[in-house]
Amino acid sequence: MIRVEWFYWLIGLFFLAVAASAVRDRTNPHRVPSAVFWALLGISFPYSSFVVAETAPAWPLGLLVIAIALIAGTGRLGQGSGAGTTSRQERQGLAERFGGRVFIPVLAIPVVTALFATLGPKISVGGQPLLQPLSETVIGLGVSAVVALALGMWLLRTHSLAVPLAEGRRLTENIGWASVLPQLLAMLGLVFATAGVGDAIGRSASAVLPSGVLLPAVVVYCVGMAVFTVIMGNAFAAFPVLTAAVGYPLLVTGFGGNAPAVFAIGMLSGYCGTLCTPMAANYNIVPVALLDLRDDYAVIRAQLPTAVPLLAANVALMYVLAF
Amino acid sequence: MLVLLGVLVVVVGFALRLNAMLVVTVAGLVTGFLGGLSLREILDAFGTGFAGSRSIAVFLLVLPVIGLVERNGLQEQARRLISRLARLTTGRVLAAYLVVRQITAAVGLLSIGGHAQSVRPLIAPMAEAAAVKRHGALPEAVSRRIRAFAAGTDNVGAFFGEDIFVAVGAVLLITSFVDTTYGLTLRPLDVALWSIPTAVVAFLLHGARSLHVDRVVAREVRAAASAEGRTGAVEG
Structure with a gap:
């Protein structure tokens, strides 16, 4: 059975990756507290799985959350300059080179999500539902993100996972504490x-x-x-x-x-x-x-x-x- | 009644535009203590609340792919597409998205739209491009107004479509609460059907406002141009 917790762990991993590259980003005026912020978030997501399963106490998570709020609330969550992405001119050129192909990964997100939400609950494997019941749409959104990323890397000739990760980190830092x-x-x-x-x-x-x-x-x-x-x-x-x-x-x-x-x-x-x-x-x-x-x-x-x-x-x- | 002071912390904090993370944390602590909870119970509630609401954060997983396609010119491509479709105005792009969003939400496909996966990469650049096609480069304030309206359209479409869908969310919350609390036996379908009148009004209201955005944009572009003309004349 595909469980929704897997995707929460994936988000945790993503936050840890954001922390790892944030700590090396010298264009960020608060790079250490910022990295701590994302790392604490990265830990809190998998830890939450044990809280939900009632195999770990909830109060340490409460403390983590307060620490996260304090870093953000005292203005110590910064972001990098975002250098490393393409410029406006480069994007014009890439748009001409790739044409309508860039739409395909974005459109794959709703298509895959919709498939999971509608057909997902009906599929069972070996007497067990394929998707964790009541979480089908959340799982669908998580799967669609992974599928769209694979499709995008293939269609756009991107050979290293580091590229989308860096772009994802840039967007996540843009959103900042509003993400939690x-x-x-x-x-x-x-x-x-x-x-x-x-x-x-x-x-x-x-x-x-x-x-x-x-x-x-x-x-x-x-x-x-x-x-x-x-x-x-x-x-x-x-x-x-x-x-x-x-x-x-x-x-x-x-x-x-x-x-x-x-x-x-x-x-x-x-x-x-x-x-x-x-x-x-x-x-x-x-x-x-x-x-x-x-x-x-x-x-x-x-x-x-x-x-x-x-x-x-x-x-x-x-x-x-x-x- | 003392616990309402916690609500006051929130209201005052947001009104003074203090950092929302701090406001929320302090309000939680204050409310908990006034409500007679121990520190341990408050921390437990914080942890349980955080763990139980992680599904809100799943949209973050689409950011790497959105960033990847944007890096390769997605927003530029969305603009090129719009500039070829002569009849599409900003208002019509927004109204069309409202229709799609409301209908898909009504059949249960709530998470196929959203700010990260559709408004930022597609709808907002298309709505902006339609205005650029008509007026040339836009003043930044006008661009931002269009983008904010696109986000609002996503919300209105999602909220007033979702409630018509029988199998999840609002409808089930209503029936399960009143059935267990008051011993009624409401049919989810009836609750969903009684949501339709409001959904229709929401569509008419927000759809009309979407189409009206064209005139607002035209007016603001003119105003900005004449203001620039005046300062230009003074400097000249």
């Missing part, structure tokens, strides 16, 4: 949940609610989902809290709402919040680094004029369709 921020936020979400932040917010949501009138209850549920998602960075964390405080007791039991409609539109109101928050770092902050946008809130700003009217539309849709 989404995981830190997931970890914060867990602490919030364990410490009872959700219950506290749920109590305040039901406290502001006037009783007996439908429209305010719909507004509190939808807007509450969006606001709580902005805080937590994740609509999945907001849903149980707001549903327990408002959605189920008031909208479904109290006003007799259509349960699937109330819950579906409530969740989608949360998604409007996801479009507005830096806490959803993988959607809103990572692309800032990937696309060289400078302003941390550039993506959020582009999304706000869609998110706000869409939230209003959700309130209207729920009011009209669910009752």
